[in-house]
Amino acid sequence: MIARALRDAGMEVIYTGLRQTAEMIVNAALQEDVDVIGLSILSGAHNAIVPRVTELMKQQRWMTCWCWWAASFRTRTFRR
Numbered sequence: 001m002i003a004r005a006l007r008d009a010g011m012e013v014i015y016t017g018l019r020q021t022a023e024m025i026v027n028a029a030l031q032e033d034v035d036v037i038g039l040s041i042l043s044g045a046h047n048a049i050v051p052r053v054t055e056l057m058k059q060q061r062w063m064t065c066w067c068w069w070a071a072s073f074r075t076r077t078f079r080r
Contacts, residue, residue, distance in 0.1 A: 002038065022052035030060060 003013045016028045029037050037057075041049060 002040070006038075022049050022056055025049075025053055026056040026060065029057075 003015065006013050014028070014032050014034070016025065020028075025037065025039070037053065039046070039050065039053070
């Protein structure tokens with residue numbers, strides 16, 4: 001949904017697939033010369049992957065880094 005909205009706004013969106021390591025994500029971003037990295041993580045692994053991606057981006061000395069991510073959060077339904 002978000003990828004489609006970004007495409008509709010005129011941005012190029014590159015999908016790298018499922019089960020990518022932080023290293024694979026950053027390498028793909030470097031190869032494609034991206035401006036933004038967007039992550040959608042439903043497994044809860046964002047606690048490990050996002051800090052690692054950020055660390056790798058800093059190691060590459062990117063002048064401007066934008067990292068966007070979305071994760072699933074548990075919701076509760078309450079009855080009255």
